[in-house]
Every structure is written in structure tokens, then in C-alpha cells.
Amino acid sequence: MILDSNEIQKIIPHRYPFQLVDKIIDGEEGKSAVGIKCVTVNEPFFQGHFPDYHVMPGVLILEALAQVGAVALLSMEDFKGKIALFAGVKNAKFRKQVKPGDVLELHCELVQMKMGIGIAEAVAKVDGQVACKAQLTFAVQ
Secondary structure, X not given: OOEOHHHHHOOOOOOOOOOOOOEEEXXXXXXXXXXXXXXXXXXXXXXXXXXXXXXXXXXXXXXXXXXXXXXXXXXXXXXXXXXXXXXXXEEEEEOOOOOOOOEEEEEEEEEEEEOOEEEEEEEEEEOOEEEEEEEXXXXXX
């Protein structure tokens, strides 16, 4: 599965300034996806999140990971046109700061799905180094 930003918008409802995935570079519908977020100094959150020391907020890294997982899930025929909502985050660890100029590689693997509730293992990397990892729980609306 390879998708550009326009194709991503056909699957998930997020739009500027909250679409945090630029493209999907790999994946399998209903199982996993790998996305890319090119972080630039022009991101609106840098205006207020440490204006003198630009670092991407951890909660937005988690959101970007969740959006990649939503693309994997909502691209399935059974879930087309639906919305995946955050239901929980477990074991989130932040290991590297994400700054302007970084290319955030977002990996999300769906490991469990039961009655509209799912769990995913998610990892965000910069230059091959883990920036964030977490277990994400979501509910399909």
C-alpha cells in the first residue's frame, strides 16, 4: 500500500493543520502501515510549543502514529467511511526529540481487533533511531 496525502484524505477525516501523515510508503490493509511525516519549522505548533527551542510535542507524535494505524484499518472494505477514535495509550516512551528537518517514520501494526475495539503497536523513528513507542487502543465509530 502506497498512498499520497490526497489518497490519505480519502480514508481519514483529518485536514490541515491536523493531518500529520504526508504519505504511506508501505503496509497491508487491516494489518499495518508505515507512514512518513516531514517535520518543518513551519508547523503551526512550533509557534507556541517552545518557540525558542523547537521540538515536536509528544502527543502529536502519538497522534501521527494513530493516523497511520487508522489508514491501515479504515482502508479495509468493512470500515470504509468510518472513524477510528483514540481509546487509550499504554507504555508510551519518548526516546529522542523530534525537530524541524527530521523525517519521522511512523510504523503501526494492528495486533488485536474485537467488536470494534483494536490494539496497535506503534513506533516512530528518526534516522533509524526510536523517537517514540507505544501501544494504542482505538474504537471504530
